[in-house]
Amino acid sequence: MKKIISFLSVLCLLIILSCKDLVVTEPETNLNVQDFEAAWKRIQDVYPYLEFKKINWDSIYTIYRPRAEAAQGDEFYLVLRDLLAELKDGHVYYRTKGGGEVYPYYPQRHFKDRHAYSPFVIRKYFDKELRLTESNSVEYEILPGNIGYAFLSDFHKTYLIDEFPGVLEYLKNTRGLILDIRQKRGGDYQNIEAVVTRFLTEPLERNDAYTYGEKWVLPPFQPSGPFQYRNPVVVLINGSTFSAGEFTTEILKQLPHVTAVGDTTGGGSVGGGDESLYYLPSGKSIEIGFIDIRRYDGLPWEWLGVPPDIRVEQTEADILAGRDKQLEYAIEMLK
Amino acid sequence: MNKNHFYFFLAVLLLLFTGSLLGQDSLQHHAIFPEGITVEYGIGSYAVTDEYISTEKYSGSLPYYSITWANQHSNYVYHLKIDFGNSSEIKNNNVSSDIYQFTLNQGFSYALPKFTLFDNDTYLYLGPSTELFFYFNEQNIAVSGFDYAQSFALLISGGINSQLFYKLWNDFNIEGTFDFNILSFGFRMVDMEENDESPAKILTLISANNVVFTLGPRYYLLDNLSIKAAYLFHLTRIDSWEPLLSASDNVVFTLTYGF
Numbered sequence: 001m002k003k004i005i006s007f008l009s010v011l012c013l014l015i016i017l018s019c020k021d022l023v024v025t026e027p028e029t030n031l032n033v034q035d036f037e038a039a040w041k042r043i044q045d046v047y048p049y050l051e052f053k054k055i056n057w058d059s060i061y062t063i064y065r066p067r068a069e070a071a072q073g074d075e076f077y078l079v080l081r082d083l084l085a086e087l088k089d090g091h092v093y094y095r096t097k098g099g100g101e102v103y104p105y106y107p108q109r110h111f112k113d114r115h116a117y118s119p120f121v122i123r124k125y126f127d128k129e130l131r132l133t134e135s136n137s138v139e140y141e142i143l144p145g146n147i148g149y150a151f152l153s154d155f156h157k158t159y160l161i162d163e164f165p166g167v168l169e170y171l172k173n174t175r176g177l178i179l180d181i182r183q184k185r186g187g188d189y190q191n192i193e194a195v196v197t198r199f200l201t202e203p204l205e206r207n208d209a210y211t212y213g214e215k216w217v218l219p220p221f222q223p224s225g226p227f228q229y230r231n232p233v234v235v236l237i238n239g240s241t242f243s244a245g246e247f248t249t250e251i252l253k254q255l256p257h258v259t260a261v262g263d264t265t266g267g268g269s270v271g272g273g274d275e276s277l278y279y280l281p282s283g284k285s286i287e288i289g290f291i292d293i294r295r296y297d298g299l300p301w302e303w304l305g306v307p308p309d310i311r312v313e314q315t316e317a318d319i320l321a322g323r324d325k326q327l328e329y330a331i332e333m334l335k
Numbered sequence: 336m337n338k339n340h341f342y343f344f345l346a347v348l349l350l351l352f353t354g355s356l357l358g359q360d361s362l363q364h365h366a367i368f369p370e371g372i373t374v375e376y377g378i379g380s381y382a383v384t385d386e387y388i389s390t391e392k393y394s395g396s397l398p399y400y401s402i403t404w405a406n407q408h409s410n411y412v413y414h415l416k417i418d419f420g421n422s423s424e425i426k427n428n429n430v431s432s433d434i435y436q437f438t439l440n441q442g443f444s445y446a447l448p449k450f451t452l453f454d455n456d457t458y459l460y461l462g463p464s465t466e467l468f469f470y471f472n473e474q475n476i477a478v479s480g481f482d483y484a485q486s487f488a489l490l491i492s493g494g495i496n497s498q499l500f501y502k503l504w505n506d507f508n509i510e511g512t513f514d515f516n517i518l519s520f521g522f523r524m525v526d527m528e529e530n531d532e533s534p535a536k537i538l539t540l541i542s543a544n545n546v547v548f549t550l551g552p553r554y555y556l557l558d559n560l561s562i563k564a565a566y567l568f569h570l571t572r573i574d575s576w577e578p579l580l581s582a583s584d585n586v587v588f589t590l591t592y593g594f
Contacts (some may be wrong), residue, residue: 018356018380020382021394025392026392027390072428074428077430077476081476096484097386099529100387236565255586
């Protein structure tokens with residue numbers, strides 16, 4: 001019995017000692033206030049739409065600084081989330097120390113339209129399987145009636161620079177073309193240019209852009225590629241079209257043979273690319289764009305979005321019923 | 336090869352595979368290794384620092400469930416074990432995380448010669464094991480979109496398992512186990528956007544450890560039915576990417592039914 005008691009005592013001791021706490025310890029430093037100061041100042045210094053959105057960033061400081069001081073440990077993520085959400089900007093996010101991205105805000109039009117599109121419903125309008133580019137960035141095919149269709153899913157890397165010429169080559173003899181950029185988020189300027197310049201028949205002035213208030217001076221867009229697509233084009237957009245998708249739409253809308261059909265885009269026009277990422281003292285980071293890009297009417301499409309030329313509303317109920325009314329409208333236009 | 340040679344070689348092969356020599360204590364301790372089905376439930380105190388999320392320590396209670404199949408073969412015991420733990424209450428101050436842990440382990444245990452310790456028979460088993468260990472962490476912070484701070488790790492490992500049985504009385508043992516990985520194929524969430532670090536790597540003892548230690552008494556209610564209460568310590572350390580360090584102290588209750 002003595003042995004058992006001794007043994008049980010050892011077991012109890014192990015549990016009381018809580019070995020886990022000897023192995024996993026608390027961090028030595030807490031940089032929450034420093035992180036807050038750095039984030040607040042970065043936004044004040046570079047974010048271009050504080051005035052446009054009528055945000056008093058100094059008053060934000062007085063509210064959030066005490067919250068940052070009171071935050072213990074990872075409670076600071078809650079402060080950071082709320083601070084960034086004040087910008088109501090779909091481009092803005094924070095990243096955990098390892099790189100996990102968390103967006104505190106999504107445009108409301110995106111929530112409205114996120115289920116108002118389905119690639120499965122799209123397929124019902126084709127009599128053959130859609131083709132897919134090597135990077136899966138574009139799916140395309142010719143609809144009955146010799147109408148070309150291309151869904152642009154990704155404006156990142158050099159996907160469209162590399163693959164859009166092949167897509168357009170396949171679709172070049174169609175009587176009209178549908179460019180579907182619904183459900184499209186961000187991407188790179190070079191890919192936008194690679195698409196829009198294939199539809200130009202003459203140089204096109206660029207829309208205005210500003211970095212820290214200074215206007216960009218760039219030469220006009222020039223037609224590019226072995227041929228220009230001159231037949232009628234319909235660009236399909238909705239509330240989930242965002243950033244690079246909106247940028248592409250806004251440029252293409254300036255062309256006489258292009259019509260934007262669908263619903264107003266999400267509304268995110270701040271840019272900055274890789275330099276938008278800003279590291280806080282603790283190793284967390286925030287994405288804060290600093291380039292103010294404007295529509296051709298001089299307004300940013302931030303919040304405002306890019307409106308369609310012809311509004312065709314579509315809901316999740318339409319998709320559930322197996323119909324894509326926006327696509328049907330585009331097909332009718334091009335017949 | 337004539338018939339005599341064939342029978343001679345067959346005899347040698349049989350001797351080699353039986354694994355024990357004449358006059359040696361038997362290496363087959365049929366009664367001591369708890370064969371059959373074992374179910375376990377544990378309540379654990381868990382702590383983790385997952386630097387993919389932050390350097391902060393999260394801790395809380397992580398229940399533990401496990402089922403094991405063990406079967407005595409001629410000179411080894413084969414065992415297959417699945418365990419699972421989940422809690423959404425692993426906290427750092429007022430921020431919580433959902434933690435999931437899952438392990439699938441199979442191993443072979445070979446008996447070493449019996450020895451005496453403090454006047455009692457002691458049996459030691461040792462053998463190789465393979466293991467799949469999965470860890471998932473999702474921070475519970477409400478956001479307006481669809482993105483959450485989350486992290487995962489996966490280890491596919493080869494390692495060593497060992498069991499010690501200290502026979503106090505006929506129906507009462509003290510048992511200890513110590514399992515650890517040696518070489519692993521590891522996967523971890525990485526920052527695909529900002530660097531080119533591979534999400535998959537070969538990991539050695541220096542870069543990854545997955546260690547389980549248990550110690551507790553077993554009491555045989557019947558010949559084929561036993562209960563056990565044990566202390567279980569589980570340590571996971573992965574250093575090759577953003578470091579992950581987790582540890583748990585558990586009290587585990589076990590029921591074993593042998594066929």
